[in-house]
Amino acid sequence: MFDLKEQLRILPERPGVYIMKNIDQEVIYVGKAISLKNRVRQYFQSSKNHASKVRAMVSNINNFEYIVTDSELEALILECNLIKKYRPKYNVLLRDDKTYPYIKVTLNEEYPRVIKVRKIAKDKGKYFGPYTNIGALNQTIEIIHQLYPIRNCKKNIAKMIERKERPCLNYHIKKCIGPCRGEESKAEYLQMIQEIIILLSGKESGLIKMLNIKMKEAAVDMDFEQAATYRDQLIALESTFEKQKVVSTNPRLDQDIIAMASGAEFNCGVVLLIREGKLIHREPFTLTSNEGESRDDLLTAFMKQYYNEMDYIPKEILMEESLQEEEILQEWLSSKRGSKVQIKVPLRGDKKELLEMAKKNAATTLLQLQSFRKTKAEIKDQREELIELQDLLGIxxxxxxxxxxxxxxxxxxxxxxxxxxxxxxxxxxxxxxxxxxxxxxxxxxxxxxxxxxxxxxxxxxxxxxxxxxxxxxxxxxxxxxxxxxxxxxxxxxxxxxxxxxxxxxxxxxxxxxxxxxxxxxxxxxxxxxxxxxxxxxxxxxxxxxxxxxxxxxxxxxxxxxxxxxxMLHSELEDISGVGEARRKALMKHFGDITKIKNASLEDLMQVEGMNKKVANSVFEYFVNQKEVQRKEEKIEETPSNDEGGRIND
CATH class of the missing domain: 3.30.420.340 (UvrC, RNAse H endonuclease domain)
Incomplete structure (x- = not known):
């Protein structure tokens, strides 16, 4: 039996993580505290000052657990991992990153590959991501395979060499150097992999510099074929990255710019990734939250969950506003990076302009998601209409x-x-x-x-x-x-x-x-x-x-x-010898059908492409038509024997 008063009494005054559970023993909230005793007891004191979310959560708490840590930083790291594991109902949640793919360089293989994966495994592989834009991920992998002839097969290279198997089509079309032949230098292959890792880390300028040096060295050694290969790689790289917008005057500084826009139902935002002064990627995000969450709570939760998944942390992170947990977040991010990370709120200059760009992107993301959800709701409504129709007809x-x-x-x-x-x-x-x-x-x-x-x-x-x-x-x-x-x-x-x-x-x-x-x-x-x-x-x-x-x-x-x-079919085309070309010529010359009807034979002969025979046919056609019209008018004027002047059929 869980004794709430006793458990609150024995809570330690030390940093740690607390885990709230409901009657079904489901984790409904995870939080961290500098002092577990002070923080957890606050939930069970007078509820009049609590936000509606806190009141709702407390009403569902059946019991709680806690884990003591040596520092607030350890508590933060543990909190991040537990939120990811349990995804509690009352925590602010970043959209499940398990749906986002990564680029993996399979360093656990003798001849590594560059592939797309959905999960990070505990192996020696190098992971980049997650990518919320799958199109951007696929394009990146495609560029890599264009630049570097590395393998993309899953075959056991050692066994292929041992069995002396023939290389696949990719080798013959020069999309792979064919390590399966056993003739290529492993060092050369691994050098390509190292360059790919540099590229995926956003350090393309260093890679371009390296390739330039290699190209010149190959030219000095009169290895012109290899020099040409380096040249082609340089052209492809420069063509790819020249499209990236230069947004910073400091090419040595890597930055993330974070902005969030809040709607009535959800919160959206973006992280703009600046690497070496260039905007290389835009990561949208969505936060699910409960009523009454502050922007501070939302942004803090996002920072923890987003950067908990990132392998690379930039030196500087720009945000719209300061956070209550800013110091501990900086300490945590610095420990992940291995050097100092600063969270800043710019007030003027280039950095302020970057933040404004991020805010506009966040607002656009929110509008797009609102539109998407509206469309999704419409689709749901349409399906319900069809279900009703099916039931009504009994089909x-x-x-x-x-x-x-x-x-x-x-x-x-x-x-x-x-x-x-x-x-x-x-x-x-x-x-x-x-x-x-x-x-x-x-x-x-x-x-x-x-x-x-x-x-x-x-x-x-x-x-x-x-x-x-x-x-x-x-x-x-x-x-x-x-x-x-x-x-x-x-x-x-x-x-x-x-x-x-x-x-x-x-x-x-x-x-x-x-x-x-x-x-x-x-x-x-x-x-x-x-x-x-x-x-x-x-x-x-x-x-x-x-x-x-x-x-x-x-x-x-x-x-x-x-x-x-x-109706547009002209009566001119009913005349012998008048086709589409002569019809157009007649209309162009006279302007309308009335003038053609009243034209003399000589006038008709002046039309381009008209000969005497066809001009005579046109003239006689309209003369006869006028004669018929006169006869009809004469008949209409003749009195009939029927009362009321009705014409007999």
Whole structure:
């Protein structure tokens, strides 16, 4: 039985770490103290001055443990390690670094490699990172392999030499010097590894200087091939690092600049890594915290967790504000570095400008994360809408991919069909398709629907066969992916037409109609002989409305495009001898069709590219057209025997 009063009484007045646990013996908080007795007892005194987070934590404490240390510095180091191990609920937590990759130089191998890893092992390997930007990590590894022909295989080199195995393709294309042949100098290989370590440590200027010396020495020794190799490495290095922004006038000083921006739900920030006066990397971070955490608590927690993972500590760290634990943090960081580390709050000059840059980056990071979380929440909402749709229809498959169809025409003319696709509740524009109706004449929506469904799924089945035989790839198929649900703009008649096509092709996909009310607005769904009315305030209604409006818009847009194209077809092109070129020449010469109609034969002959025969055809065409028009006007003026002046057909 844990006796709280007794345990508080016997707490030592020494530095150490305390570990708070709940009733299930889960670690809920880890803290350090200069005096365990004074610090831990504060939690169990009057709660009126406690922050809401502390009150919530104390209400969940069932018991606690403590570990005595020889100094506050030892307590800080132990606190960092325990927070990393337990990730307690009430501690400020940096996003789990286990998800971040590192670059590892496998010094534990006879011929080391440069690889990407997720965990730091207790071996002789050299680790760099963690990298929050995986793209930057991959690019770094790629640059290294471009500069240095080191191996990237996992083979046992000693056994390969013993068995006299042939080297792989990388050796033949000069991407590896081939230590497996047993002919290369191990010292030469390890020298490359040493240079890579210098490069990864951010000391590229030293490496460039070293390569310059080697290039000159090789030239003096008349080893021009080796000199050329060094020259190419220098060019590649300088090309890579000249893109890095010079931000400091002191090239000897390595710095980290830390800034944090706080939002309503979370805190984001960045660490700008300045090495040899150049900004080489930007590390974003996110802190999860509880209500009432001060900026001092947040930044202190970040410093402990971030630098606990870092192999390299710069000489200077710039921050927005001083921290209560600044002295002990400096002592800890200095012990990790092996020389003095200073934490500074710049007030003016270049360092203040660097801090302002970091603050802007932190604010941008916060906005990006807020936008990302909003998008993530939207995706969650969309999935819930689709789950509701699945339950409402009672279908087995989750309707991730929905295809919707509609027909558009005017009195059966220029009839077209549209197919739109929604995946995960969002429009997938790349999969939209449109169809000209070929076999149906007149205003027959049912027949038109049957035609486009038959064409769509026949093509899909054909492409499936071609995929299986290797004739096409997955990306080449336009109709390969079948939907989980078909939605058609219309009621039970349209649904029946679609199901008729699917049944004939032995395809089993649920079909429902999207019904509109008297005002032509979405009302509900037609499915399996029943009408389902949707609540207009529900998220599912908004999704169905969006699909119905989108498929209609896509069909109408295509129909209008064809009509416009047809209307733009000039009557000039109906005249014998007038093609696209002469039509354009006529329009350019006269300016509009009215002037062409009234032009004389001589005027028409002046048009570029026009001969007498074609000019005469144009002239006679419009003369005849005027004659027909005069006859029609004469008929309209003649009284009829019908009352009211109606013209008989």
């Amino acid at each position: 087995d498959e989750f309707p991730n991919r929905i295809e919707s169809y509609d027909i558009s025409n005017i009195s059966g003319l220029q009839s077209v069909g549209s197919m739109i696709v929604f995946e995960g509740g969002k429009a997938k524009y790349s999969d939209y398709r449109r169809f000209k109706i070929k076999t149906i004449t007149g205003p027959n929506d049912y027949g038109s629907l049957e035609e486009i469904l038959q064409r769509r799924f026949s093509r899909g089945l054909l492409e499936t066969e071609q995929l299986l035989t290797g004739e096409i790839s997955m990306t080449e198929g336009k109709f390969l992916v079948f939907p989980d649900l078909i939605m058609v703009d219309g009621g039970f008649g349209q649904v029946t037409s679609v199901k008729k096509v699917l049944e004939a092709m032995n395809i089993d996909i649920p079909v429902c109609g999207m019904i509109k009310d008297d005002k032509h607005k979405t009302r509900g769904l037609a499915y399996e002989g029943r009408e389902i009315i949707l609540e207009k305030t529900s998220p599912l209604f908004r999704l169905i409305y969006k699909i119905q409006e989108e498929v209609h818009r896509f069909a109408i847009t295509y129909h209008k495009t064809l009509r416009k194209k047809n």
